[in-house]
Amino acid sequence: MLRLELRGEMSRSMIYWSPFFAVILTFIAGMIMFTILGVDPLKAIITFFIEPLNSLDGIAELFVKATPLVLIAIGLSFGFQANVWNIGAEGQLTIGALAGGGVALLFFNVDSPLLMPGMLIAGVLGGMAWAAIPAFLKTKFGTNEILTSLMLTYVGLLVLSYLIHGPWKDPEGQNFPESRLFHDAAIIPIILEETRLHFGWIIALFGVAIAWVVMTRHMIGFQIRVIGMAPMAASFAGFKEKHIIWLTLMISGGAAGLAGTIEVSGPVGQIIPVISPGYGFTAIIVAFLGRLHPVGCLFAGLLMALTYLGGDNAQIEMNLPNAVTGVFQGMLLFFLLASDVLVRYRVRFGAAKKVTAGEGA
Amino acid sequence: MTEEIPRLELEGITKAYPGVIANNNVSMKIMPGEIHALLGENGAGKSTLVKFIYGVQKADSGTLKWEGEEMIIPNPNAARKLGVGMVFQHFSLFDAMTVEENIAIGISKELASGDLNQRIRDVSQQYGLPLDPDRYVHTLSVGEKQRIEVVRCLLQDPKLLIMDEPTSVLTPQEVDELFVTLRALSEEGVSILYISHKLQEIKDLCHFATIMRMGEVVDDCIPAEESPRSMAEMMMGANLVSPEKPGKTEPGAPHLVVRDLSLASSHQHGVDLKNVSLEVRKGEVLGIAGIAGNGQMELMQVLSGEKLIDDPSAVSIGNEAVGKSGPKIRRNAGMGFVPEERLGHGAVPEMSLWENAFLSGSKSMNLMDKGFINIKGSVDYALNIVSEFNVKTPGVQHTANSLSGGNLQKFIFGREILQCPGVIVALQPTWGVDAGSAAFIRQSLLDLAANGAAVLVISQDLEELFEVSDRLSVICEGELSPPRPAEEFTVEEIGLLMAGLSHDHQDEKVAHA
Incomplete structure (x- = not known):
């Protein structure tokens, strides 16, 4: 037994x-x-998990898909370690994409090396702004951030829908609900010729390194861990819970917003009705699969990205x-x-x- | 019948955990009506043995006879059916439930039905353990929580009552009353297995004592024929060094000052602080006695800055008004704190010792560099604490919850004291700590005061308070009695103050009656 x-x-x-x-x-x-x-199970598993990685292109694609997952998951990990449950990364990603994409549309056809950084910063700020709502409600009124952040996701998607059906619709787009295609300066650079692998992956790797240092070596990470493991000990040491709620929601919202901007300015190149196939939600699984550890999130993000590729491949190859x-x-x-x-x-x-x-x- | 059958007889009980032998060939007998003390330092194996008797844990080998019959007690339910009642040192209570509900789930259905509420009131009255069945457990102090466990047991009319440190939360009068009850129970034939660090109590109460060290029975004695000191030495296997007050020095200027502090408790059943004023002078130890749940926790929170007050001058250190400042600012002003709960409040259980050293020492020990943790510095600091305060641990990478209570408490004290605080405030400094560590901690408090710090000790342990305090004050229902030199107090007097029955109060109550 x-x-x-x-x-x-x-x-x-x-x-x-x-x-x-x-x-x-x-x-x-x-x-x-x-x-x-x-x-045939063996064939299906091979189609799902092995075949997508048969080519350089496939591997590049894996990194492309993993980029938003890893970025969002490491952001969420900060909050989850402090028992701040931001479930609304999908919404923060959407608003971040709108903010970053909005900058691209606002400066349409402006060729400046500052445009791309400007877009990324706008994306981060957009995600932060969306996460600020649950943070404010929680610190001010004690609302549950799980509910508010989740519900705001749907509001975010409606904002997206409104903008691309209305003010931001491509004037030459034959009435499709899509924005203009971004001009070249607003497209994130490709780092591997003849694939879609872009600079966003480097940003994600940087994110992992920074998160790892902050989490293990910096006072911010220390406070987050203490408050998550022993809230009383945190108040004993004088760490303020409200600060941590704000901080972690800003980190996770900012990371999601950054991922959103990278999506629209990278693989997609315009604002479309469906920016993300649920990266914001899948990243929650990535965060836990990665044990809330930045390096873990990196591997978990790659694995989850593979499920996206495998699903596509199985659809094409095996119906x-x-x-x-x-x-x-x-x-x-x-x-x-x-x-x-x-x-x-x-x-x-x-x-x-x-x-x-x-x-x- | 030529010979009485023991109520409980243990023979050759052995229990090993990975890496340690918690009980090695332990044998003992408890006769009906006997009050039997089980003595030993923390980690001596008392808890393991008791858990075995209560059916919580299985032994690797050895036999247990209950009233002459060999048996195995598979679980606490079976133990309770046999008539074994247990008051644990660590409580198993649900915070979100009331006292009555907690008692109800710990006893059989038949016992829980009917007028439980009233029976709780009756039993608590009878044994001098005031307890409101309708209160929620999370609003209770440690002392009050323990009362629930005591009352829960007494409701079940046990044949063998196991009591793990039952008196730490009672006034001397209440201890006397409890002893009257225990003696009465013993005369009715109830056996009592009594675990305590308070050797005087054991001498007064117990018929027989079994002494354990490192998992083995090393000695036994008849407590009435021993002195507390001789029993302590048997239990430690070494000579006990009791704390010594360094030569009387003239205390300096008031350093920690609380003035007219009133604070409504944030908990519905918490205790409001009423007009509390106190002064701790440099170089003295002020002790505050009181039964748990009389405002000690609230006072501690106000002093540590975990609870802020609108009037900054209500609490001041030196000339600095800090009533409105949080713990960090108070630490910078030279305060150190030792809260009551070691795990989860004074230390993060799952963090390593060096991280726990960093927790409160980050600023004053300069362990932070532009927001980054100086790991080497923190490790050195932790190693320093470990060596200077005699903390037994394999290394500072080990987590706080791997240490025994006494060792962790020494570590926490060391961490605070090595930051050279001008003021240290400690709540229940030696609660549940073994005698050796307790003596060590008390000595370090005395030394700290001798070096010119202002020391405030809030405790329920009168022996401790008399050992360390220069002046004493008593807190009762959020009010503080005027402090007086410790040697002017008698135990009886303190007991009355703890019960809220100072002379003038008594007159008042009589007048109202």
């Missing part, structure tokens, strides 16, 4: 092993699912529904949460020692 036994203390190694278990279990469950769908992507992402989170049991418990085989005929509990 299999049973769980409480560990004396949390297992440090299991914290890092658990994501690997989750990936393996997802593979197994995925193969079962493909079998039930009447598809599988696009929903497979969502299923895989969901399974990963599900199995991760399940595997996390092993952090606190260990699996033992066989019945418990010395069970007697005493009264049951």
Whole structure:
């Protein structure tokens, strides 16, 4: 018989092993699912997880998709460590994209080396502004940031919809709800010829490095960790909870806004009705899969990006529904949460020692 | 019947955890009606043994006989059915529930039904453990929480009552009253396994004592024939050095001053502070006695800056009015604090010792460079604390929750004291700390005062207060009695003040009656 036994203390190694278990279990469950769908499971897995990486182009594409996921996830990790639950990164991404894209449209056909940095800064500020609403409501009225940030996502999407159906619609766009195509100075530079890999990936890698330093070496990260682990100890040390709420929401909102601007000025090149295939939500899974650690988020972001590519590939090659992507992402989170049991418990085989005929509990 | 059958007999109990043998071949007998003390420092294996008796933990080997019959107690439910009641040192209470609800879930359904509320009131009255069944646990102090556990046990008419440090929250009079109850229970044939660090109590109360050290039974004795000191030495296996007051020095100018401080509690059932004034002079220790839940927590929060007051001059250090300033500014002004809860308040349980050293020492020890943590400096600082305050730990990379209570408390004290504070405020400095560490901590408080710091100790432990204090004051329902030199007080007098029955108050109450 299999049973769980409480560990004396949390297992440090299991914290890092658990994501690997989750990936393996997802593979197994995925193969079962493909079998039930009447598809050769091995072929499906290869189509899903291996084929997309067969070419340089595929690998470049992986980095392109991972860029927003990694950026948003490291931002969210700051908040999650401090128990600030920003669920609205998708909305902050949208508003950030509008702010950054708005700068591009405002200075349409202006060729200046300052335009790109200006757009990125505007993107960060846009995301921050959107995250400031839950921050204000939480610090002022004690509202739950999970609800406010989530609901604001839908408001953000409506703002996007309004702008591209109205004031920002491309005058030469045959009435499609899209903005003008950005001019060259507003397009983020490509860093690998003949692929779509752009400078945003470098920004994401910088983000990982900065986040890692801030989290482990800087007072800001220290305060965030203390407040997340022991709020009373934080107040003992004089760390102010409200400051941390603001700070973490600004970091995560800013990161999401930056990711949004990079999306519209990189792979997309204009503002369209669907800027992101749910990067803001998927990044929540990335953050947890990456154990709220910047380097972990980097790997988790790549894995999640692969599910997007694999889903596309499976759709094209094997005629599988696009929903497979969502299923895989969901399974990963599900199995991760399940595997996390092993952090606190260990699996033992066989019945418990010395069970007697005493009264049951 | 030629020989009485022991109520409980343990033989050769052994329990090993990875890396430690918590109990090694432990044997003991508890007779019906016997009050049996279990003595030992923290980490001696008392808790493991008790958890085994109560069915929380299984032993690797050894036998347990209950009233002569060999058996295994698989879980606490079974223990309770046998008639074992237990008051744990660490409470298992749900903060979001009321006292009554907490008691109800800890006892059998039959017992929980009916007029539980009234029975709680009755029992708490009978044993001098005032408790309002309708209050929410999160509003209660440590002392009041412990009362819930005591009352919960007494409701179940146990045959063997296990009490882990039960008296730390009672006034001397209440301790006496509890002892009357315990003796009465013992005469009715209830056995009591009594775990305490207060050796005088054990001498007064217990019929027999088993002494444990490092997981083994090392000695036993009849407490009435021993002195507290001799028992302490048996338990430590070494000679006890009791704190010594350095030669009397003339205290200096008032350094920590609280003036006319009134504060309505933010909790519905919290205690309002009423017109509290106090002065701690340089070079003296002021002790504040009181039963838990009489405003100590609130006073501590106001002093530490975790709770701010509108009038900045209500709290001042030297000439600096800090009533409106947070903990950081107060630390910069030379204050150090030791809160009651070690884990989660004074230290972050899952963080390493060096990070915990950084927690309060970042500024005063210069451990921060443009916002970046000076890791080497922090590690050195932590190592320094560990060596100067005799903290037993394999290294400063280990987390705070891996330390025993006494060692962590020494670490926290060390961290605050090495920052050379002009003022140190400590709440319950040695609660649940082993005798050796407690003596060490008290000595370091005395030394700190001798070096010219103003020391304020808020405690429920009168022995401790008499050991360290130059002057004493008593807090009761948020009011502070005027401080007087410690040697002028008798224990009885303090007890009356703690119960809110000073002479004039008593007259008043009589007049109202």
